[in-house]
Amino acid sequence: MPEFIPESMPMLQWFLIVCGAVFSPGPNNITAMNKARLGGYRGALPLICGCVTGFFLVLLLCALFNYTLEGIIPNVKKYLAFLGALYMVWMALKPFLFKKKHKDIDSNTLKKQDKELFAIGFLMQFINPKVILYGLSLMSTMVLPYVNSIYPLLFICVIWTFTSVASLNCWALGGALFQKFFAKYEMGVNVFMGVLLFYCAASILSI
Numbered sequence: 001m002p003e004f005i006p007e008s009m010p011m012l013q014w015f016l017i018v019c020g021a022v023f024s025p026g027p028n029n030i031t032a033m034n035k036a037r038l039g040g041y042r043g044a045l046p047l048i049c050g051c052v053t054g055f056f057l058v059l060l061l062c063a064l065f066n067y068t069l070e071g072i073i074p075n076v077k078k079y080l081a082f083l084g085a086l087y088m089v090w091m092a093l094k095p096f097l098f099k100k101k102h103k104d105i106d107s108n109t110l111k112k113q114d115k116e117l118f119a120i121g122f123l124m125q126f127i128n129p130k131v132i133l134y135g136l137s138l139m140s141t142m143v144l145p146y147v148n149s150i151y152p153l154l155f156i157c158v159i160w161t162f163t164s165v166a167s168l169n170c171w172a173l174g175g176a177l178f179q180k181f182f183a184k185y186e187m188g189v190n191v192f193m194g195v196l197l198f199y200c201a202a203s204i205l206s207i
Contacts, residue, residue, distance in 0.1 A: 005155065009146035014138065018160055022167040027088055027128055027200045028055075028121075029171040034091065034193055035117070036175030037182045044172040046114040048165070050121025055164050058125045059157040062135035066144055070136060073129070083127040085201035092197035095190040130203070 005011065023029075028051050036044035062069060125131050143156055175182070182189045 005152050006146045014142045018163050022163050030196050032168045033171040033175035036172040041176035046117035047121040048168045050118035054122035054125030056161040059135050062139045063153045077129050080127050080129045081205050085205045088197045088201035092194035
């Protein structure tokens with residue numbers, strides 16, 4: 001453990017809670033898996049990068065403005081929850097509302113799609129109260145009482161973000177590895193993924 005992390009900080013407990021939270025099914029993981037299922041692992045990478053960038057920024061904001069955000073979040077939580085749940089419902093219904101057209105895609109279109117996926121992944125972190133509340137609660141109870149400078153906070157945010165990177169990649173690789181199976185049973189998989197996304201929407205609204 002780096003010297004600037006106090007020995008009194010419950011680092012092991014914090015890390016176990018973080019791993020349990022980021023690797024469990026949630027909007028980020030399910031969306032990454034769904035994108036990899038539809039477009040392969042390469043197709044999910046821009047979304048993963050957007051999620052990770054937004055996640056790191058949310059953690060920094062939670063660390064730097066913890067007390068201010070604790071006062072603001074309760075007032076806007078229901079609006080964030082509604083937007084996050086609405087996006088999850090849209091993702092669940094999209095395969096049934098629009099039929100996929102197979103056509104050749106040029107490099108410019110791919111670059112445009114990559115930018116759009118990055119933006120979606122990034123913005124998802126700011127309309128998902130689960131991420132914000134999770135960041136605030138762990139920061140306020142297990143991090144900030146033990147550290148008093150920017151360097152340990154940055155270190156903790158980086159470790160936290162790396163666990164998110166590992167989780168998103170595991171879920172996306174799962175979607176990519178079973179791509180042929182998913183394609184063979186597309187209707188059943190779409191229904192199953194839809195149910196998971198509806199579950200994510202419900203969990204966001206229940207926070």
